[in-house]
Amino acid sequence: DFNRANNFTTTGAFKEKAKSLEDAEGFIVKFDTHGKRIWGTYFGGIKMDDIYNISLDKNEDLLICGRTTSDDNIATKGAYIESITRNSSLAFGFFANFSKNGNLIYSSYFHVDVNFIAQDNSENIIIGGQYLNYNYYNFLPNIGTLGTHQPNVINIINAYILKFDKNYKKIWGTYYGGNMSTYIPNPYKYNQMYGLQIGKNNDIYIIGVTN
Numbered sequence: 001d002f003n004r005a006n007n008f009t010t011t012g013a014f015k016e017k018a019k020s021l022e023d024a025e026g027f028i029v030k031f032d033t034h035g036k037r038i039w040g041t042y043f044g045g046i047k048m049d050d051i052y053n054i055s056l057d058k059n060e061d062l063l064i065c066g067r068t069t070s071d072d073n074i075a076t077k078g079a080y081i082e083s084i085t086r087n088s089s090l091a092f093g094f095f096a097n098f099s100k101n102g103n104l105i106y107s108s109y110f111h112v113d114v115n116f117i118a119q120d121n122s123e124n125i126i127i128g129g130q131y132l133n134y135n136y137y138n139f140l141p142n143i144g145t146l147g148t149h150q151p152n153v154i155n156i157i158n159a160y161i162l163k164f165d166k167n168y169k170k171i172w173g174t175y176y177g178g179n180m181s182t183y184i185p186n187p188y189k190y191n192q193m194y195g196l197q198i199g200k201n202n203d204i205y206i207i208g209v210t211n
Helices: 134-139
Strands: 028-033 037-043 050-057 064-068 092-098 106-108 116-119 123-130 157-164 168-177 193-198 204-209
Touching: 028 050, 028 064, 050 116, 064 116, 092 123, 116 193, 123 193, 157 193, 157 204
Parallel strands: none
Antiparallel strands: 028 037, 050 064, 064 092, 092 106, 116 123, 123 157, 157 168, 193 204
16 A cells, blocks of 8 residues: 555645555655655556656756556656557556656656656757567557668667657657577567766767677
8 A cells, every 4th residue: 555654755746645556656756965855756647657767957857767557647738649559458668857846847658668768968858768579569660760870670679769859859769779580588688778878969878788
């Protein structure tokens, strides 16, 4: 029971009480330099919601991303992907922006898990993770754009990077990864991104693993 002993959220927060039926609710808590809680909020809908990564933008607002199976209380109106069409019990990704005071500014679904999020010096938003062309995920659209490093998925699974402007309009998308020539029982750990950082010239650096 999330709400039996709530030491996370504060009165007036974006979401004071958890509503998940699957015992997995995202949360954000902000502390001052002395470790005193300033504000706290849950994030998510009626099902599973996991926050994978959090970073600050130039205004000290918060950028978060992760995965969800909730079809409510995730996306804001006019988001990049405002709603989802569920295919069995598959999880989708999300990325969101909270103000430094804990108010939700923007949030969107994404086709797959979003593992990393960052802002560059021009206020563009970059997200990254792992894109699947495998089993139940064959219905996913192509997010690559022409003229980028790799506009199409190669074989089963690749890392991906998407760049949005400060208004969350997509600028470009690319995949990164090669051809998995043999069947692997657990392909999810191959061509996988383990980190994403932005350089001072807005270059994007990634690390990961591949077979």
